[in-house]
Amino acid sequence: MNEAAPLTVLIYYQNEKRAEEVRSLVARRFPQLTVRAVSARGDAEALVEEADVIAGWGFPTDLLARARRLRWFHKFAAGVDDVVAAGTLPPQAVLTRTDGRVFGRRMAEYVIAYMLAHSQNVPRILRQQAERRWKPFLTTTLAGRTVGIAGLGDIGQEIVRRAAALDMRVLGWRRSAGDVPGVERMYAGREEFHEFRGQCDYVVVVLPLTDATRGLFDDTAFAAMRDGTYLINVGRGPVIQEQALLRALESGKLAGATLDVFDVEPLPEDHPFWRMENVIVTPHMSGPTVAEEVTAPFIENMERFLAGRPLLKQVDLQRGY
Numbered sequence: 001m002n003e004a005a006p007l008t009v010l011i012y013y014q015n016e017k018r019a020e021e022v023r024s025l026v027a028r029r030f031p032q033l034t035v036r037a038v039s040a041r042g043d044a045e046a047l048v049e050e051a052d053v054i055a056g057w058g059f060p061t062d063l064l065a066r067a068r069r070l071r072w073f074h075k076f077a078a079g080v081d082d083v084v085a086a087g088t089l090p091p092q093a094v095l096t097r098t099d100g101r102v103f104g105r106r107m108a109e110y111v112i113a114y115m116l117a118h119s120q121n122v123p124r125i126l127r128q129q130a131e132r133r134w135k136p137f138l139t140t141t142l143a144g145r146t147v148g149i150a151g152l153g154d155i156g157q158e159i160v161r162r163a164a165a166l167d168m169r170v171l172g173w174r175r176s177a178g179d180v181p182g183v184e185r186m187y188a189g190r191e192e193f194h195e196f197r198g199q200c201d202y203v204v205v206v207l208p209l210t211d212a213t214r215g216l217f218d219d220t221a222f223a224a225m226r227d228g229t230y231l232i233n234v235g236r237g238p239v240i241q242e243q244a245l246l247r248a249l250e251s252g253k254l255a256g257a258t259l260d261v262f263d264v265e266p267l268p269e270d271h272p273f274w275r276m277e278n279v280i281v282t283p284h285m286s287g288p289t290v291a292e293e294v295t296a297p298f299i300e301n302m303e304r305f306l307a308g309r310p311l312l313k314q315v316d317l318q319r320g321y
Ligand code: GLV
Pocket: 076, 077, 078, 079, 080, 103, 287
């Protein structure tokens, strides 16, 4: 590449410490670049027009419309729904996302942990302990139960391997057909969604938010599930219609849910999920950000970018991931 002036890279995280951690990892690896860390909207606004590359999480997407030099926008996340929906990415810029394998191990352990929390009824045990009540009860096993994983990208596939190791029967659902190792049967597309969800004791949602997945889990979807199914959502809140989920939980159609993602985050204080005994709420933390972990694939891609080679994990804007 013919670089007259050094490339300017903007690293954005609202958390200043994290922005600085990532900035220093990138700057150390590429001393020839001008790498800046920003955390406030005002600072991003002041620098956006000079940026050749922006990499961040939660970057104010409206500002992208002013990024006239931008050639590459990278998100330190597996999901890029906010950037795609904003439609503000300048046409000359490519969009990349973080390889799901960065979060996959942690997210798969989260899913296994909360499936076990439901099968062992950990919430009930904690309540009993708080009341010093000695009252044995019968728990269930994951072995022999069916888990359906909706979304079989890098993260979903990590979950498959762990669930299969616990002797669960694993089914999968995704947009397009094709076998996945460890999955007994794959279902594809809206037509097969009904059949998929009717067979599961646990449904795990790892789907990206796209036009095709928004509101996918509605009243009809819940009605078609087995009585007593547990739902775990680590994808995006709006893939599930919250009111329909509330109805399914209140009626006992669903036995319980663990939710890491919501329509509105942080989950408002007065939201009913907070006080439902059969719901476990976690604050969008199943795939946490560890600076070294999220920066590694960005650095690998920066090497490609500087060498003029195609970037990995480029987002297809039509498809949305
Ligand atoms: C987090 O939500 C992510 O998309 O990686």
